[in-house]
Amino acid sequence: xxxxxxxxxxxxxxxxxxxxxxxxxxxxxxxxxxxxxxxxxxxxxxxxxxxxxxxxxxxxxxxxxxxxxxxxxxxxxxxxxxxxxxxxxxxxxxxxxxxxxxxxxxxxxxx
Amino acid sequence: xxxxxxxxxxxxxxxxxxxxxxxxxxxxxxxxxxxxxxxxxxxxxxxxxxxxxxxxxxxxxxxxxxxxxxxxxxxxxxxxxxxxxxxxxxxxxxxxxxxxxxxxxxxxxxxx
Numbered sequence: 001x002x003x004x005x006x007x008x009x010x011x012x013x014x015x016x017x018x019x020x021x022x023x024x025x026x027x028x029x030x031x032x033x034x035x036x037x038x039x040x041x042x043x044x045x046x047x048x049x050x051x052x053x054x055x056x057x058x059x060x061x062x063x064x065x066x067x068x069x070x071x072x073x074x075x076x077x078x079x080x081x082x083x084x085x086x087x088x089x090x091x092x093x094x095x096x097x098x099x100x101x102x103x104x105x106x107x108x109x110x111x
Numbered sequence: 112x113x114x115x116x117x118x119x120x121x122x123x124x125x126x127x128x129x130x131x132x133x134x135x136x137x138x139x140x141x142x143x144x145x146x147x148x149x150x151x152x153x154x155x156x157x158x159x160x161x162x163x164x165x166x167x168x169x170x171x172x173x174x175x176x177x178x179x180x181x182x183x184x185x186x187x188x189x190x191x192x193x194x195x196x197x198x199x200x201x202x203x204x205x206x207x208x209x210x211x212x213x214x215x216x217x218x219x220x221x222x223x
Contacts, residue, residue: 032210043202043214044154088154092210098167099144099212103153 003027004102006089012108019076021105023089026070032092033065035074038104039085048074079109113137115215117203123221129191132218135184136205144212145178145188146202154202160186193222 005024013019021035032051036044050056050063050072062075072091076083086104093100116135124130136143145157158168160180168178175194180186190197198221204212 034210043217045214046211049210098156098159100156101154 003093003100004089004091006102006105008103009106010108011105012110013079015079015081015109015111017079019079019083019107019109021074021076021087021089021107023072023074023102024070025072025089025091027091027093028067028070030091030093033063033072034090034092034099035061035063035072036088036090036101037085038088044088044101076107079107081109081111083107084109115203115205115213117201117215117218119218120216121219121221123223124193125223126194127192128222129189130193130197130220130222132188132201132203132220134186134188134203134215136186136203137207137213138184140205140207140213141183142206143180143186144204144206145186146204146214148200148202148217149198157188193220195222198222 003026035048037047038044048058048061048063050065053065053067056063060077064073086106088104089102090099115137118133141162143160146154147157148154157170158178159166163180176190178188200217200219202217203215206212
């Protein structure tokens with residue numbers, strides 16, 4: 001089992017809809033969870049991180065963490081075509097905060 | 112702030128040649144990471160330096176890969192000899208004491 005599992009997509013949603021991106025992980029000792037956005041041909045950029053169970057909101061983005069189910073998600077409200085990108089789920093494990101990435105989910109927001 | 116700087120941005124070489132990728136981290140950042148990204152395997156950590164010291168190189172594929180960080184402002188990733196399966200985008204990232212890693216623009220490597 002991979003450490004971080006994501007559906008590679010593509011996930012297509014209409015403009016204005018809610019996009020829901022999901023991620024599961026295998027290491028129960030993981031402490032910190034991240035969502036990176038990567039536009040085609042560009043480098044990843046951090047958009048959110050979450051440490052505690054529950055929801056964390058930042059503008060149109062909400063990260064959700066359920067450690068019991070080993071599940072992390074990212075909701076994007078009022079999706080815009082500019083949100084079209086690959087979203088990488090990542091987690092921190094290990095003593096020196098090694099970050100492990102999922103394969104990424106490609107999101108397409110259709111105008 | 113110029114961000115993380117990588118060179119070259121693109122590299123095309125022939126199998127068997129030596130390839131050297133370069134990275135300048137953000138000034139003041141004490142952690143540096145080298146990643147490789149492919150469609151099949153995603154983003155993989157190759158090696159991590161903290162205060163110029165290699166901490167974890169378990170992701171380095173094999174002896175053909177080596178990395179150095181002679182000072183706080185410069186790191187290299189070398190592949191010798193290169194093989195077609197090394198074709199990928201190689202990212203360097205740096206971090207200070209917090210959680211956020213800042214990625215460079217990447218080097219697109221094609222080995223023919």
